[in-house]
Amino acid sequence: MQHTLEEFLRALRAADVRVSPAEAIDAARTVENVGYADRELFKDALCAVLAKSRDEVGRFDNTFETFFSRAAFDLEPPPPESEGDQNPSEAAGVAESELAQMLLRGDAASVAQAMEAAAERAGVAEIRLSTQRSRMTRRLLDEMGLAEIERIIANARKMPEGQGLAERLDRGRRALLDQAKAYVERQHELYAAGSGKALREEMLAKKALNADGGIDPVDLVMMQALVKRMAKRLADRYSRRRHTANRGHLDVRKTLRKSMAHGGVPFEIAWKVKKVDKPSIVAICDVSKSVAAAAQFLLTFLYSLNEVVDRLDAFAFSGRLIPVNAILDDNGVEGAILKVLQTIGFQQTDYGRALQDFAENHLDRVDRHTTVIFLGDGRSNFADPRLDLMHLIQQRARAVIWLNPEPESYWGQGDSVMHRYERFTHVAKSCNTLGQLERIIEDVLRTYVPH
Amino acid sequence: MVEGLGGVGYIASRRIATALYMAVNLQKPILVEGSAGVGKTELALSTARLMAKPLIRMQCYEGLDESKALYEWKYGKQLLYTQILKDRMGAALADAPDMDAAMERLHGMGDLFFSEPFLEPRPLMQALRHDDGCVLLIDEIDKSDEAFEAFLLEVLSAYQVSVPELGVVIAKTPPLVFLTSNNVRDLGDALKRRCLHLHIPLPEAALEERIVATRVPGIEAALTGKLVAFVQSLRTLDLRKPPSISETVDWARALILLHAKDLEPTLVRDTLNVILKFEQDIAAVEPQIVELLQRR
Numbered sequence: 001m002q003h004t005l006e007e008f009l010r011a012l013r014a015a016d017v018r019v020s021p022a023e024a025i026d027a028a029r030t031v032e033n034v035g036y037a038d039r040e041l042f043k044d045a046l047c048a049v050l051a052k053s054r055d056e057v058g059r060f061d062n063t064f065e066t067f068f069s070r071a072a073f074d075l076e077p078p079p080p081e082s083e084g085d086q087n088p089s090e091a092a093g094v095a096e097s098e099l100a101q102m103l104l105r106g107d108a109a110s111v112a113q114a115m116e117a118a119a120e121r122a123g124v125a126e127i128r129l130s131t132q133r134s135r136m137t138r139r140l141l142d143e144m145g146l147a148e149i150e151r152i153i154a155n156a157r158k159m160p161e162g163q164g165l166a167e168r169l170d171r172g173r174r175a176l177l178d179q180a181k182a183y184v185e186r187q188h189e190l191y192a193a194g195s196g197k198a199l200r201e202e203m204l205a206k207k208a209l210n211a212d213g214g215i216d217p218v219d220l221v222m223m224q225a226l227v228k229r230m231a232k233r234l235a236d237r238y239s240r241r242r243h244t245a246n247r248g249h250l251d252v253r254k255t256l257r258k259s260m261a262h263g264g265v266p267f268e269i270a271w272k273v274k275k276v277d278k279p280s281i282v283a284i285c286d287v288s289k290s291v292a293a294a295a296q297f298l299l300t301f302l303y304s305l306n307e308v309v310d311r312l313d314a315f316a317f318s319g320r321l322i323p324v325n326a327i328l329d330d331n332g333v334e335g336a337i338l339k340v341l342q343t344i345g346f347q348q349t350d351y352g353r354a355l356q357d358f359a360e361n362h363l364d365r366v367d368r369h370t371t372v373i374f375l376g377d378g379r380s381n382f383a384d385p386r387l388d389l390m391h392l393i394q395q396r397a398r399a400v401i402w403l404n405p406e407p408e409s410y411w412g413q414g415d416s417v418m419h420r421y422e423r424f425t426h427v428a429k430s431c432n433t434l435g436q437l438e439r440i441i442e443d444v445l446r447t448y449v450p451h
Numbered sequence: 452m453v454e455g456l457g458g459v460g461y462i463a464s465r466r467i468a469t470a471l472y473m474a475v476n477l478q479k480p481i482l483v484e485g486s487a488g489v490g491k492t493e494l495a496l497s498t499a500r501l502m503a504k505p506l507i508r509m510q511c512y513e514g515l516d517e518s519k520a521l522y523e524w525k526y527g528k529q530l531l532y533t534q535i536l537k538d539r540m541g542a543a544l545a546d547a548p549d550m551d552a553a554m555e556r557l558h559g560m561g562d563l564f565f566s567e568p569f570l571e572p573r574p575l576m577q578a579l580r581h582d583d584g585c586v587l588l589i590d591e592i593d594k595s596d597e598a599f600e601a602f603l604l605e606v607l608s609a610y611q612v613s614v615p616e617l618g619v620v621i622a623k624t625p626p627l628v629f630l631t632s633n634n635v636r637d638l639g640d641a642l643k644r645r646c647l648h649l650h651i652p653l654p655e656a657a658l659e660e661r662i663v664a665t666r667v668p669g670i671e672a673a674l675t676g677k678l679v680a681f682v683q684s685l686r687t688l689d690l691r692k693p694p695s696i697s698e699t700v701d702w703a704r705a706l707i708l709l710h711a712k713d714l715e716p717t718l719v720r721d722t723l724n725v726i727l728k729f730e731q732d733i734a735a736v737e738p739q740i741v742e743l744l745q746r747r
Contacts, residue, residue, distance in 0.1 A: 020644055026477060033476050034469075044469035049477075052643040054484065054650050265534075267527060 005031060007125060008067050009050075011190040015063045017056045023049065039068075066190055099145045100152050103172035104165075111176070115183060118143035124187050137184045141177070149173055201226060223434070224300055230438050231304030280311040280369050282397075284358065286376030287341060288318030288349035294405040294432065295345065298375045299337045301437060303328050313365045316340050317354035318347040323362065349379055351417070352386035359389045366396045374402045374425075378411070378418035385417045390424040402428040403440060461490070461497035462662045470649040471498065480607045480628035482592075482643065485651035487633055488695030492590060494651075495629040499586035502627070507581075508588045509574035511595035517602055521612055523571045532569070565616035575606055576620065584624035592642075593632040600642050607645045653695060656683050662696060667703040677714045677744075678703060682726065684743050685736065694726040702726050716741050 005027060009019050019027075026049045034045045043064055051060040102110045119125070122139040153169050156162030201222060254270035262268075285302055287295040302314050306328045316324045322344055328336050366372060372393055394400050402425045404411065404418060411418035411430075422428040431437050456463045456471075463471075471494075474481040483491040499506035509520060547553040572580060578587040592600065606612055610622040630646060632638060654662065659679045663670065679699065686693045694702075702725045711718055719740050727733045736743075 018640070022644060026479070029477055030473060033473070040465065041469060044466045045473050047466070048470035048473050048481075048647045048649055052482075052640075052646075052648045053637075057648070057650055265530060267530060269526065 002028070008063075010125070011063050011067050012050060012060065014191045015059045017051060017059050017063070019050055026050075063190065066186060100149055100169060103149070103169060103176070111179075114144055115140070115179065119183065119187070124184055125191055127184070127188050127191055130188060133184055133188055136187075137177075137180050140180050140184060144176070144180075146173070146176070149176075223297065226434055227297070227300045227304050230434065231301070281305070281371050281373060282313045282315070282362075282365050283373045283375065284315045284317070284321070284354070285324075286318065286349065286351075286354075286374075287316050287345040289346050290349055290379045291377050291405060295341065296337060297434075298405075299340055302375070303336055305441075313362070315358065315362065316344055317357070318344055319350050319353060320344065321354040321357035349381050350383050351376075351378070351380040351421075352384040352389075355386045355389040355393075359392060363392070363396070366393060368396070368398055370397050371399045371401065372397045374400070374421075375405075376402075377404055377406050377416065378402070378421050379414070379416045382415050385420060387420060387424065390421055394424040394426075399427070400425045401440070403431040403437070404428065405432045406430060407432070455501050456497055457665070459497045459500040460665055461493060462658060462665055463494075464654070464658060467494065467649060467651065470647055474627060474647050477647070478625050480630060480646045481649055482630045482632065482638075482646035483649050483651060484632050484634060486653070486695055487692075488697035489651045489653060490696055491631040491651060492588065495586060495588040495631070498627065498629070499588075502586065504583065504627075505581065505585045506588060507574050507578045507585055507626075508590060510590045511592050511599070513594060513596060515595050515599055517599070519573055520575050520599070520602075521573050522576045522614060523573065524565065525569045525571050529569050567617075570614075570617075575612065578626045578628075579606070579610065579612060579620055579622040581626065582623050585626045587626040587628045589628065589630045591633060591635075592630045593635040593638060597639065600639055604641055604645065607642070653686060653693070656680065659683070659696065659699060663699060663703050666700045667707060669707050670703055671712075674706065674711070674713065675703070678706070681714060681719070681743060685726070688736065688739075690727070690732045690735065691729045692727070692732065698726040698728075714744060716744060719744065 012019050030045050030049050034041050047060050051057040122143045124136050127136055153166050156166035249272040251270040251272045255266050258268040259266040285298050306312050314324045315321050324340050327339050408430045453463050453468045544553045610625040611619050613619045656679050660675050663675050682694050682699045705722055705725050723733050
């Protein structure tokens, strides 16, 4: 049973429920405590020990049901014994094959057990990829002794009186095939399906977002989930106002001042307290034609950021610049992106115009605590880039960060004025994968040093 | 276990009872998650009542640190002690022939300054020092800082704390620890790993009816049925804060106060603010009241 439990833990890990060795020990202790008699009790107890969040509970339930369910075999019951049958079965060598006997007896439980044992020998649980399924099935059947069955069938067919036997064995064999296929399928679902998803997510995080054709619509949902999770992770770490603990350094001045009331005896002690600012961010996002492929992703991130950072002013532009906070607040993520793109997206870029709009109407949003993030490719269609306004923003802001979906080698080519803007930024980085984006945003939030 | 909890007025589902049973047997803390008002805190209170052990409650908040959670030195008392010491010291050391002898005597006097009498135990320390064990409730752990969470690890896994000046304090009888969380932020893996996890979902109709019947004794069964059905249908709507069990119970109490025999649409409209806590939610539900009442 120890082995079964370990296999189950492995299946859980494959389903993205993190099970550490310590938890495995707990699980074993749990099993000792509650026993196997009561299925529900067993499940609930294991669930309490192993699943550590609401999502994990859901995944645990699924895995448990799949793992501990055994589809009953569908074998035909043996026909009533008749004298004529004895002969051919012996002649065909049925006695040599346990499996054939089981099939003929219609002993579903034994067949199931044999399949479990064979699966262990064949290492079916090692399955990783969906392409391995047919090979695994074959191996499983080989281990069970399918070759023998086939030989017996062939033998029986040669004999005139063996036809009935051959037919019955053949039917049994087909049932066996189906069962083996289903079994491997279930193992695949248990051990491999989850890791496949993880692999895809990893690929997606590394995929260039302005690659040809942009993001695959199939991946888009997963991408949004990824972005959301990323934003939440960042928010968990950075959005709370932090007091560093008021221990450690004595505030001598304050303590002395307070001790005056007690005749110079320092009854009340004051400690130095540090406060860390919450980030305040102004994000300006280009949604014009030239960044069309990346725009959706940039907006998704803007949306998530808006959800988790309290003081975020979001703007979007292609020709003119508009504030989009209200849109982001009032709509769901798809709705909001669509609406922004409808209102302002996919027009001719004009960075100068957008900067002018920003400087005229929203410059008071930028003060010495603000970080300004530009998301765009810096391609201004040969219009005046208005570097003076950029300079003004740089002077007012605490930091200016420019994230460009194009690789650095493209900067300054064609109508790109990226290099000219770059002079007025503190950080200008090429950023076209989710992974890069997360790292950069994390840096931004971390630079909020205590003052 | 379910019956025992029922005896002290807590209607538990099987999963809750199992988790509790495991917590007692494996001597592990239990982390209770769920949306506000599903009875997370109540579970700890009821367990304390069931096991007839004292309950020590610690409410977490941002900025909570170990001096408020674990122990503090009684600084004022220490200060007075030094004042006395200063006066006595002269007398005690007066007959010492030279400096070395005085130092010798000083060493022999024992270090009282950081010792038990000057220790002010806070909830965690109190819980560890209870000889017969107790129930420790660490409420809303997600509101505390990450640093505090890390500090809790020692307490939760080994049931001991180290006080630098005194050494390690180990619990004679490990307390049964409940941690509750509203999911304001994700808790660290290290903490989760040390705990059993229990998620309390919003209950099904039958369970909720039993809860209301237990919590609000004077209520008629027919009214309970209607009330619970109405609340259950509310939960299917897209609301900012769907009503949880505590709201249902509050509403049942309110209806008893108003001597209501049946759920009239007007009555529901007037008391809607008991179960819905957001203006938008109330505005969204109001036009649908009649329809919701008929649907079941």
